[in-house]
Amino acid sequence: MQISSRFTIAIHIFACVETFGEEYKITSDFLASSINVNPVIIRKILSQLRNAGLIEVARGTGGTTVTRPVDKITFYDVYEAVDLLEEGTLFHFHENPNPCCPVGKNIHTALDDKLVCIQRAMEDEMKKFTIADVVNKIKRSM
Amino acid sequence: MQISSRFTIAIHIFACVETFGEEYKITSDFLASSINVNPVIIRKILSQLRNAGLIEVARGTGGTTVTRPVDKITFYDVYEAVDLLEEGTLFHFHENPNPCCPVGKNIHTALDDKLVCIQRAMEDEMKKFTIADVVNKIKRSM
DNA sequence: TATGATGTAACGTCAACTATTACATTGTTG
DNA sequence: CAACAATGTAATAGTTGACGTTACATCATA
Numbered sequence: 001m002q003i004s005s006r007f008t009i010a011i012h013i014f015a016c017v018e019t020f021g022e023e024y025k026i027t028s029d030f031l032a033s034s035i036n037v038n039p040v041i042i043r044k045i046l047s048q049l050r051n052a053g054l055i056e057v058a059r060g061t062g063g064t065t066v067t068r069p070v071d072k073i074t075f076y077d078v079y080e081a082v083d084l085l086e087e088g089t090l091f092h093f094h095e096n097p098n099p100c101c102p103v104g105k106n107i108h109t110a111l112d113d114k115l116v117c118i119q120r121a122m123e124d125e126m127k128k129f130t131i132a133d134v135v136n137k138i139k140r141s142m
Numbered sequence: 143m144q145i146s147s148r149f150t151i152a153i154h155i156f157a158c159v160e161t162f163g164e165e166y167k168i169t170s171d172f173l174a175s176s177i178n179v180n181p182v183i184i185r186k187i188l189s190q191l192r193n194a195g196l197i198e199v200a201r202g203t204g205g206t207t208v209t210r211p212v213d214k215i216t217f218y219d220v221y222e223a224v225d226l227l228e229e230g231t232l233f234h235f236h237e238n239p240n241p242c243c244p245v246g247k248n249i250h251t252a253l254d255d256k257l258v259c260i261q262r263a264m265e266d267e268m269k270k271f272t273i274a275d276v277v278n279k280i281k282r283s284m
Numbered sequence: 285t286a287t288g289a290t291g292t293a294a295c296g297t298c299a300a301c302t303a304t305t306a307c308a309t310t311g312t313t314g
Numbered sequence: 315c316a317a318c319a320a321t322g323t324a325a326t327a328g329t330t331g332a333c334g335t336t337a338c339a340t341c342a343t344a
Contacts, residue, residue: 002234034243060311062320092144101176110279121267137252202342204289
């Protein structure tokens with residue numbers, strides 16, 4: 001299973017706002033054209049980012065802005081906004097192991113702490129990267 | 143998105159083989175009863191574990207055995223067998239960013255290395271745990 | 285040869301992702 | 315105020331993958 005493209009789309013959105021925000025008004029159509037997906041998909045993701053407090057979207061007039069410096073927005077902040085899984089739910093556990101079997105009865109207890117560690121390792125690595133890292137690398141390529 | 147239950151089922155399979163293997167013949171029906179899923183699901187996962195060289199399954203007579211000591215089988219070995227994603231594919235990238243847009247043209251280059259790091263952090267953490275850790279914890283609970 | 289087990293094909297159901305159309309709502313501007 | 319450009323969101327559909335189930339050919343042994 002993969003993490004949905006909402007995550008990479010969201011990063012792309014931030015990169016566009018940061019790169020073009022001073023020159024253009026960043027509408028969902030503008031973003032849809034760069035990202036090459038339907039504007040409604042963009043608006044749903046914008047809505048999630050807005051609910052997480054990472055951006056502001058102007059109604060009526062239109063346009064997206066970022067609410068704080070992009071070197072203060074980590075990949076994890078974005079992931080949390082668009083794709084969040086509760087702690088310990090990265091792994092889909094089979095629902096009803098047999099409670100009459102010694103293994104079935106104890107498998108959850110024996111596994112859960114380790115699965116949490118693995119999920120946390122991924123999330124901690126996500127906290128090491130910021131939107132600014134991406135924008136800087138793009139600017140160097142331009 | 144979650145990692146499929148094949149992973150936790152596979153761990154459960156190993157725990158059963160290791161715990162009951164000397165006393166009982168471990169058939170797919172036996173496992174299905176402890177794990178509480180359909181025997182055919184079990185056989186598909188057994189087939190993946192067999193292809194990865196982690197277990198042997200006796201045709202005709204039936205029964206599953208492990209090919210090496212369980213303290214030498216890591217969570218990553220299991221994950222690789224039942225759920226493998228190619229390097230850099232944990233994240234689903236939107237397919238066709240606009241090559242005429244400076245951001246769209248460079249987003250892949252700017253992101254890919256970071257996504258690989260995140261995936262690798264998760265996989266490295268998986269390598270720290272073995273089936274033996276799980277079996278020992280279950281035995282202590284019994 | 286009968287038996288108990290595996291291997292696998294062929295369906296079916298369900299949930300999530302993504303795409304798309306449609307339209308009510310909103311703020312600005314002529 | 316009316317026209318407009320844009321957002322917010324509901325509704326629908328196609329696609330994919332996970333998981334469940336039935337059915338049956340194949341296999342090793344008693």
